[in-house]
Amino acid sequence: MNEVNEWLQIGRIVKVRSGKDEGGYAVIVGIVDERFVLIADGDKRRFDGPKKKNVMHLLMQPVVSEEVADSMRETGRVTNAKLRYAIQKYAQGKGE
Template sequence: MTEDNTVPQLGQIVRITKGREQNQYAVVINILDDRFVSLADGEKRKYDRPKRKNVNHIAGTPFISSEVRNSLLETNRVSNGKLRFAIAKYASEVVTDLERGDEHDV
C-alpha cells in the first residue's frame, strides 16, 4: 500500500489510487497473497464480483470495519449492505473530522 507500506487487513477501508476507480473507497474482503487483495464496495463492486487489486495501487486508511471483518471470519461472506454501511460510516467520520478542522488524508 502506498501510504503506510503495511499489508492490508480484512475489513479495512482503502482508497484506490490507480485505475478506473481512482479516489473511490472500497473494503478489503480477501487477501489473495502478499501482493494482491480483493476489493468490493457493495454498490458497483458487489461481494460476488470483487476487484483484484495490487496493494501498490491502494492507500490504506486507519478504519477497519469490525462488522465486515467478523462476518468474513465467521461465515466467509458479507452482505453488500454491510459493505455500503462500512464505507458510509467511514465517509461520515472523515467529513465530520474535516468540518472540525482535523487534518486527514482523504
C-alpha cells in the same frame, strides 16, 4: 515490504489510487498474497465479483470495519449492504 503486510487485513477500508474506481473507497474482502487483495464496495463492485487490486494502487486507511471482519470470520461472506454501510460510515467520519 513488511510494513505493508501489517495493513493487509480483511475489513480494512482502502482508497483506490488508480484505475476507473480512482478516488473511491472500498473494503478488503480477501487477501490473494502480499501484493494483491480483493476489494468490493457493495455497489458497483459487489461482494460476489470483487476486484483483484495491487496493494500499491491502494491507500490503506487507518480503519478496519469490525462488522465486515466479524461477518467474514463467521460465515466467509459479507452482505453488500454491510460494505456500503462501512464505507458510508467512514466517509461521514472524515467529512467527505
